[in-house]
Amino acid sequence: MWFKSLLLPCIFLVSCATSTKIADPKAPSKGLEVRKVVLDNGLTVLIAPNHKLPIVSYYTLFDVGGRYEVKGTTGATHFLEHLMFKGAKKYGPGKFDTLIEKNGGMTNAYTTSDATVYYQNIPSGFVPTMIDLEADRLQHLLLEPYSFESERKVIFEERKMRYENSPSGILHLMMMKKVFEGTPYGQSVIGDVADLEALSRDQVMSFFKTYYTPDNAVLAIAGDVDVDKTLELIKEKYGSIPRSIGLMELKAKRDEPSHYITQAKFNNEYKYYSTNSNPKFVLAYNGEKLGTRRAFVLDILSFMLGTGGSSYLTQKYVKSDKPIFSEISLGNYNLRHAGVFYFSGEVMEGVPFETAKSQFLGDIKNFCQEGISAHALIKTKNQFMSAAYQELKTNAGAASSIMMNEKLYGDYNFSTKEMEIYQSITEKEVKDSCLEILNHSDHILLSVWDKNPKNTESK
């Protein structure tokens, strides 16, 4: 769910009101102290100083994800993410992570359909070298052939771990494929096997040159830094990197709304097979794209009905006298241009799938009436606020939040507004959205079954 990364608590740095019901959404807030600068070449830089400890988190987002991959090149974005650690011109092969780790830092990255994010947690004394390392690989990535082939094998192992050997991973891949059929979001971010086998160094290098440009990136630093000196150094190291040519036009073309109109065949059911003994399932609806008020309402709705031991769905289906699921939850995944709203769960041992399915599908029409209440709404808002504070407790959380807010909402301090939006959402709004999506929309049912039914001890 997006809300976890978006509920970013740059706000409420003063004590909350003493009410035992709900914190005052209009409580004075200071926000994080952030300096924002956009370099001449378009690189957006955000710096949030925090001098508590001599440590820093350094986050870089490139506005490129699996959605920009064209037919036959699925997995290229993620493959490139791996190869970014293999070395660049100034520091050479094998030096990027060696330098970071030997100085006490760590580095990693992740790729989604919408973005690629690189991050480091480092001692503050290492910041100048970190800036140089990142600027080096942004300009002069080596992509050595030997590393390229070795890393291809690694990615196949990652693919097995995350998806082929994971029933939940299979469900996620297939949910994206079916719900976003015919759109860029239907493509596998880790890549289809055939595409991964065929991807060439030239294709990946071309991808790098097209999308890894300063005007397509946001750099966020949180921690023990001198803001002026750090900005000066960033300008020195990144400032001469040329901005892209034609990228914004290319992205505008790729992001045309018509490309994101799903061709999904709703009201269909799909079955898959894996190692799980009891059937797992996803019941998915067309959701909402990121940033709309409805997206925030659906965050509240999904959390209210499906998160926590006291939630409506858990009480009704897991902790009831006759449980039919061993787990059940509700997710709201908002992407830049589309979204999916989905139940996911696992059928209880000994309960036939068809029985559980029939009961659940029959019950859905009652969820909005039975599961939404003023009490549940306040509880959800309290839980959002508590989670938001937890995220701000580390430099990594702060850097990630201001970076994502800047990219997604054009406002690094959007968390303040975000919390106000959540607090302003009414019970009626939640109920209306609930009825609209659960009572008046079509769905797709995906399930994954045991490919070897003798696995289970007592079957």
Add this chain to the structure above:
Amino acid sequence: MKILLLGIYFISNLYASTEVEKTIKRLNWNGIDVIYLEDNRFPTYDIVMYFADGALSDGGNPGETKHAFGLLDTGTSKFSQKEILDQLEFLGTEFGSDVTHEYSTLSLTGLSKDLNTAMSQACHILRQSNYPKDVIKKELDLERSDLQTIVSSPQALAERVFREVSLANSPYAYPVSGKILDLAKFTPESLRAKTDSFLNHVKKRIYLTGPASILSVEKILKEECQLEGKKDDFVRVVDERIKKSRKHHKEISNNQIVFVPVPDANQVQVKIGRLLNSEEISDRTGDLLAMEFLGGGFTSRLMREVRVKRGLTYSIGSYISSQKQYGRAAISTFTKNDTVNRLIEVIEETLLKIKNEGIKEEDFHNSRGSLVGSHPFKFEANKSFLMQLLQLDHVERPYAELFNFNEAVVKYNAKDIQDTIDNVFGLGKQIIFILGDKSIEKDLRKLPKKYGKLRVVDYKKYI
């Protein structure tokens, strides 16, 4: 230059450690030691209640302590499970427990304005939970179902079986949560008695962080939780049993390959490791350096040899972990079915190279620099800082180990780390544990005899 750089880090970290050390306050509430970290940055709190006993207290009822704590929220005479969960979640409180063989903890996290209310709720269930029979039956049925289907999570299954196999014949081998057969033994009365025993007779400590206002929770802990520290409170000691286990440890052959077949897996889980006796876990700083060098990050020796050079896996790591009187060491990784033998060979070659050729000074300095430079991160999140203090208290070591860490690290050299790796991970002493598709057995039988005899094990014995 390197020495200069290291010096700079020492100075900055020393500064940080000194500053951080000042934030620790020691209090005593009704005879119970309280360790408090004041933090006024956020209106939140973390509180951890430590009990100096764990699953080793279970005797003939394995899993009882784990379930006594884990099922606290199932109901009281006043509130149902749903009401209890709803009250805690309404405040955004996270409530949880953890039980190890040697100690147990209960923890709460939330907004500081709500601490007293949340703690009152926690005290109520601690003192009043009556573990309603029908509710605990449902919870235990869910747990049974999870265990019966654990084969769908190869990594989780591998960790569970390897743990028991590698700690065989020690008091620590049996899982703290028990096995499927044990789940039928728990009754409301036995669980209540276990909780009362911990509350009334086991030594406790409180670890707390948040703004100064949260110290008002003292009254609730005293009056509602009725927590009191007494001189004769019980502290788990297992010296005699450990001596026994050491004897057993010599008797069992660690030099063996244990294969756990599972159906239709296209990836093999590999773990190489063993139990460490109490005398083998005394040098924690040396162990940390050895772990860091061998399998501690993207640039560790194993990562370079197995992933970067050969693409045999996505991830490989090593660990040496310890409680008060025992420890475990392991290398953990996975690979595709047809490269498992090669993977084991490469790990062996890597370990032999370290043994025979030693560790280059540059590589040693890299590992040492990594530990020194990353040290301040241990203080960043107060909850993790608290848990480190808790762990030090549990193993009866001074906090100075944490704050003087950098001074301790400089006393080691490359030879020390070479020896530690050989002593702890030398292949002749290890259990090589493999979980994967049954079809790979024929390949495993081709492994050289020096790795030990192949034993095929049914995972169902371990769940």
